Amino acid sequence: MKELIARSLKYQQGVVSVLDQYLLPHQEVWHECRTVAEMAELILTLKVRGAPLIGLAATLLVAYLAEQGADKAALAQAIDELEATRPTAVNLMHCMGKLRGALQATDFASQVVATAEMLFEEDIALCERMANLGAELVKQGDNILTHCNTGALATAGIGTALGVIHQAHAAGKDIHVWVDETRPLLQGGRLTAYELACWDIPYTLICDNMAASLMAAGKVDKIFVGADRIAANGDFANKVGTYNLAVLAKHHNIPFYVVAPVTTLDVVCPNGKAIPIEERNPLEVTGVSGSFGSCQWAPQNAKVFNPAFDVTPAELVMGWVLDTGVYDQHAVAQGALLHVS
Ligand code: MRU
16 A cells, blocks of 8 residues: 555554544654554544544555455455444445445455545545635634534544635635534544644634523634534534534524535435434543543442434534535535435
8 A cells, every 4th residue: 555644644654553632632642553453442432533534544454454465354344343433424334335345356455455545535635625615605804613623633634624714714814713622522622722723723712511602792603513424414413512503503693514525425314313323431421531641520420421423403504515515405405415426
């Protein structure tokens, strides 16, 4: 396989490595990964995270195993096991589906490698396209609110919603970003704040429950978020807390955009009710952990509900920014997403 290098994932000198997103921003630790069990653990613990990146990291591992001479059965099992790690982000299923297709070939090892290279490079191009399209929606001086982390850390390219913000800033628009900290795992506070600081884009970190009063005060002009799965009718799953923002945006008449590549579309899924939502460990809610150690503040055995994602209904979205174009309510209601490829 050729060298493939992204911000938090690389294949270099014959080794797959990932940047540990759980330790950022205080420690930059790369993990080398050689087995399915290692990659599954990295994904499950969110050291590797973000819809496109999860799919690509799993893909590079399968391609690495193919290069190491794994047979068809072993590769098929690796694909199955990696696909089962996280249920909501459909990019993982998209990538594993492509690899299953490559496994059908007689020269399956070289086809798996070629598919992995294609998926990685394609993601870079998809990010670039949707970021440029989304940046056109941004006006000089906009205050943009975003949730979770959707930047270069979460993709092979420049990112999805955060890619839009990056391109708007690069185009010279004088913007400011409100960063939702994104409880429980703080992808906003840990990662988005870090990426914006690296890119020199002005931002202010807020707790998730502060967004409403900012909107009421007229301090939010637009909201851009990413997606983990977009259903055929435009409903989409994204990091829990996204739906709250969409309801608030509707109430305050603030444009709410979702930004995602075609690899996040699941047109077989009719609507948001059919999207599987991952539930995670209660310890993520009863406390916090990271490079600084860990702390549990809730009472022992507190009962917890911890869905990693929520579903935003299409009716609350002003525009779907895909790499193929920006689709409005009317287009999506007419079935536009069914014809995107
Ligand atoms: O649980 P995570 O951190 O993998 O969730 C990530 C998100 O919800 C992102 O908003 C999503 O993947 C879109 S973009 C990269």
